[in-house]
Amino acid sequence: xxxxxxxxxxxxxxxxxxxxxxxxxxxxxxxxxxxxxxxxxxxxxxxxxxxxxxxxxxxxxxxxxxxxxxxxxxxxxxxxxxxxxxxxxxxxxxxxxxxxxxxxxxxxxxxxxxxxxxxxxxxxxxxxxxxxxxxxxxxxxxxxxxxxxxxxxxxxxxxxxxxxxxxxxxxxxxxxxxxxxxxxxxxxxxxxxxxxxxxxxxxxxxxxxxxxxxxxxxxxxxxxxxxxxxxxxxxxxxxxxxxxxxxxxxxxxxxxxxxxxxxxxx
Amino acid sequence: xxxxxxxxxxxxxxxxxxxxxxxxxxxxxxxxxxxxxxxxxxxxxxxxxxxxxxxxxxxxxxxxxxxxxxxxxxxxxxxxxxxxxxxxxxxxxxxxxxxxxxxxxxxxxxxxxxxxxxxxxxxxxxxxxxxxxxxxxxxxxxxxxxxxxxxxxxxxxxxxxxxxxxxxxxxxxxxxxxxxxxxxxxxxxxxxxxxxxxxxxxxxxxxxxxxxxxxxxxxxxxxxxxxxxxxxxxxxxxxxxxxxxxxxxxx
Numbered sequence: 001x002x003x004x005x006x007x008x009x010x011x012x013x014x015x016x017x018x019x020x021x022x023x024x025x026x027x028x029x030x031x032x033x034x035x036x037x038x039x040x041x042x043x044x045x046x047x048x049x050x051x052x053x054x055x056x057x058x059x060x061x062x063x064x065x066x067x068x069x070x071x072x073x074x075x076x077x078x079x080x081x082x083x084x085x086x087x088x089x090x091x092x093x094x095x096x097x098x099x100x101x102x103x104x105x106x107x108x109x110x111x112x113x114x115x116x117x118x119x120x121x122x123x124x125x126x127x128x129x130x131x132x133x134x135x136x137x138x139x140x141x142x143x144x145x146x147x148x149x150x151x152x153x154x155x156x157x158x159x160x161x162x163x164x165x166x167x168x169x170x171x172x173x174x175x176x177x178x179x180x181x182x183x184x185x186x187x188x189x190x191x192x193x194x195x196x197x198x199x200x201x202x203x204x205x206x207x208x209x210x211x212x213x214x215x216x217x218x219x220x221x222x223x224x225x226x227x228x229x230x231x232x233x234x235x236x237x238x239x240x241x242x243x244x245x246x247x248x249x250x251x252x253x254x255x256x257x258x259x260x261x262x263x264x265x266x
Numbered sequence: 267x268x269x270x271x272x273x274x275x276x277x278x279x280x281x282x283x284x285x286x287x288x289x290x291x292x293x294x295x296x297x298x299x300x301x302x303x304x305x306x307x308x309x310x311x312x313x314x315x316x317x318x319x320x321x322x323x324x325x326x327x328x329x330x331x332x333x334x335x336x337x338x339x340x341x342x343x344x345x346x347x348x349x350x351x352x353x354x355x356x357x358x359x360x361x362x363x364x365x366x367x368x369x370x371x372x373x374x375x376x377x378x379x380x381x382x383x384x385x386x387x388x389x390x391x392x393x394x395x396x397x398x399x400x401x402x403x404x405x406x407x408x409x410x411x412x413x414x415x416x417x418x419x420x421x422x423x424x425x426x427x428x429x430x431x432x433x434x435x436x437x438x439x440x441x442x443x444x445x446x447x448x449x450x451x452x453x454x455x456x457x458x459x460x461x462x463x464x465x466x467x468x469x470x471x472x473x474x475x476x477x478x479x480x481x482x483x484x485x486x487x488x489x490x491x492x493x494x495x496x497x498x499x500x501x502x503x504x505x506x507x508x509x510x511x512x513x514x515x516x517x
Binding site: 033150151152154155157158159161162164165166167168209212213214215216217218219 | 315318319320339340343345347351352353355356357358359362366367369370371372373374375400
């Protein structure tokens, strides 16, 4: 068992898993409680358009995925507000368009697109020091901004109109939250993979919701579940020799089912 | 010069091509308890939301305590929304809901002073027993009391209530209306209450605003519910018989 922690790539994977598990758990509570679970899947597919463009142009995919995803995220919020289109519809339209762009760039790329597949399914064991630095920096930003904004986001998540009557800048706050979720999604793609990211953002928060009596409890538990499932999933995937992203998600789902059954029995 | 709590001048709200409120001019004095009565879709909730700065008027002006809406302090207006719009799936208890009105944010960790204040307010509305209950466990009437406690906690100058007694039983409705009336009389707080219950309006308020996109009547409650006023407010909906029945019940 101890051999796992002596491997450099495993150490990096553990640190990244813990950080992303924590921040995903933290932001996931807002995604779940605002009923925008589709956002995670939508934005991760949108990011894939940027990744494919980066691969096509021979530029580090992350550098293009970040602005590409942010643009799509802000278009989603903008469409919802200005065109009176529901959130799931605007996400559905934009992520399909972004995905189509990604597929076209991959098709135009004459070289073998092995890189693209690592973004589709994730490869946490291949996380570089550069990736680790980006994840650490983003986690720090989310921790600082989250500490300041948690109470405001929670208030407008409960009731945006009440928050407005308390003079909170609800729209600006929503843009900031969406910005952080978008950034988290882009940097998580390499770890969990585009296809599983939506669940990674949602399952710990949904699990926490089952047993929490306050939103604060839900947030703490969701962070804890995000960390535990990332560590547990990584260790398990090492021993069973299966893709770590998929194992993490399955472990999260098992925890969710276990808590549901426990609650039913009580 | 009269001391107005609310003054609207040519207030008009259009959403798309629909006129929701048409040229509303009203002057509400400080300390008035006003019932806003009208059929569904008559603009009652829109009027409240325009006052709360949630909906922007297409034209006209609103002054509250002589100030523009942007200049009003957060705690000056207490708001109780329609119960059907409340998200009961949110994990929260009554204490947290009350404190959100005072701190203007959601509190994760509550201090002893915060809890004491919340309990005082819940006691004021007879809701101390369910202080730690989740909002999903509260009945409609209990939740409305908690919302009232939330408003009272910020010591508001104006209370804006959107059908506070809808969906609760008659006894509970009477109690809620009595709590509001007592608060209005004891503290001199101006109250605006949207209601479909003419009886409650008749017994508890001193002014009535009859609304059907346009202002049909604004004045003393005693003279509000005339056949002519009610016909003007409701008749286009084919409710003539119900209106007549309502008048007889008052007589």
